[in-house]
Amino acid sequence: MKTRISVAVTALLALVLSILAFIQPAHAAAGFTVSGGQLLDANGNPFVMRGVSHAHTWYPSQTGSFASIKSLGANTVRVVLSTGARWTQNSASDVANVISICKQNRLICVLEAHDTTGYGEESAAITLDQAVSYWISVQSALAGQERYVILNIGNEPFGNNASVSATWPTATRNAITRLRDAGFDHTIMVDAPHWGQDWQFIMRDNAQSVFNSDPDRNTVFSVHMYGVFDTAAEIIDYLGRFRSANLPIVVGEFGHNHSDGNPDEDTIMSYTQANGIGYIGWSWSGNGGGVEYLDMVTNFDAGSLTSWGQRIFNGANGIQQTAREASVYSGNPTTPPTTRPPTTPPTTRPPTTPPTTPPSTPPPGTRSCTATYAITGQWQGGFQGDVRVTAGGAAIGGWTVTWTFGNGQTVSQSWNATITSSGSNVTARNVSWNGSLGAGASTNFGFLGSWNGNNGVPVLRCAAS
Incomplete structure (x- = not known):
């Protein structure tokens, strides 16, 4: 009888423990998590990315850019790295140093492997599987940094070759599985095919199955918005479908102009702000190949903002106005910091609401x-x-x-x-x-x-x- 009771108790205890293990959020204490389509930081607070990309792999000496980006209000920097396939490889020690600099400047670090750009159309590009091999090779620099680092597997991993880009769902699921099997507990960011712009909606229509393939349910989707997204209707429809499906989406790159058309950056910024969606602009400085106009500052000088830099940092729904620092840096596990003003003085409201000048009514049809x-x-x-x-x-x-x-x-x-x-x-x-x-x-x-x-x-x- 005692033996039977002991066996029953043991079985019941095992069942309870298995239920608890099932309902506990995967890696809840490790770092960023996804819940209800929203990215949460390690304190469980919502985190909305407001940042820019920095081409570290091409300008490795410009490490001062991290402090400059922070000084203009960003809470995130997306760091361009190379696996060594197309550009000089960023070693584990270099990746560790980049993460350290991000943390010193209270920035969330989105690390991306750039060599995948345009695979299937760009002959030198590598596969997502090869990118995963690179991340595994530098895993020592990433282990334990889940609170501060988001892993963007590969930049714009497929070009416009239809037969190749159609493999995006399988290739992405396999890449996520390899990373999880290798012990990566980070939030994973995946870029869309078609040079990131997903104009055939392959990522959009397969996002749920890709998200479900992640055993941690900790994957974020990234669309790049350039000439494909030149109207408000296109932007709202695309991002809105992810919101309706409770799937996490960020605008991982966008600009104010591009060779393939003129993106509607005003709608990108206003819609993401209204709906708690992150955005990361391209890019800090050092652009070439005819897209120099995408530099936000001239010659890496934070005091020399271009018109694009003024727009994204200081404009309506821009970084200065909307960025909130990740609460893992504030030491407050429950209340996110308030919006940082454009300069350091406190911005308390005056005792009464200031009057505004009433607009006059111009005659219709005149230029006024x-x-x-x-x-x-x-x-x-x-x-x-x-x-x-x-x-x-x-x-x-x-x-x-x-x-x-x-x-x-x-x-x-x-x-x-x-x-x-x-x-x-x-x-x-x-x-x-x-x-x-x-x-x-x-x-x-x-x-x-x-x-x-x-x-x-x-x-x-x-x-x-």
Whole structure:
């Protein structure tokens, strides 16, 4: 009888333990996880990537770029690495150093193997399986870094060759399986085929089966948005299908222009912000081959932002406005940090809501514009202003906003406009990407300023061209 009871108790205990093991989230304490289509950091807080790519493998001496990227507000850097198949291999010691620099600068490190780019169409490209072999070869640098590192198996792993790109689901599932079998507990990021743009929807339509193939259910999908995504409808439809399916998606690369068309970066940034989707812009500096316009800064100098850099860092729904540092760096396991302002002063709201200048109503069909002014943050001696420019009843090709400060205020820094001052008179002109507005369309620019005693709201004048 005792023997039978003992056997029964043992069996019951084994059953309970197996149930507990089943319901416990896989690797919950290791690092990033995915839950309900959302990426969570190691503290269990939602994490939305706001970052840029940096071509470390081609510019290995530019390690100061990590601090510069952080200084402009990013919470993520996507690091270009090479397996050695096409460019000089990044060794395990170099990968360890990159991770260390990311951690020093409180950045989440997305590591990607670039040699897979355009496989099936680009003759020098390697397979995802070969990329996995590289990750296994540098595994010593990655072990224990799951809280800070996301593993992007291979950049744009298939070109436009239809018969080859059709193998994306199988190749991706096999790559995930090999990584898990090798002991990788990191969140895995997988890029779409068709140079990352998935224009035949192979990743979109097979995402669920790929996600299910991961025993950890810890895979994130990455689409690259360039000329294929040149309308708001295309962007919203593509990303919205992943959201509806509760599958994690990020825009792993995008730009403001491209040789294959003009992506709608405004919708990319506004839709991802509204829906808690991460984005990573391409790229910090050092572009060549005719896409130099995708440099965010000139010659790796954070003080020399290009128009694209101004847009992604300082524009509406940009990094400065929307990035939140991963809570694994804040030491707070429950409450994510608040949005970092464009500069270090605190941005407490003024005691009362500042007035805005009422826009006039222009006659329909004329080339005109209106502008409204608001104080969006104020602290002792400083403030942040926002101006909204709206086209009248006809499309405009450019705009100029002028005003006169009445209380000695000055402008010290601006974004999304070129601002000049002469005494108390201020002139703001559109930059290259936000001058053309359709009838009734709007754009915003912002600035930081100083004040002393009184911070009154000036009257704005807007002239269209």
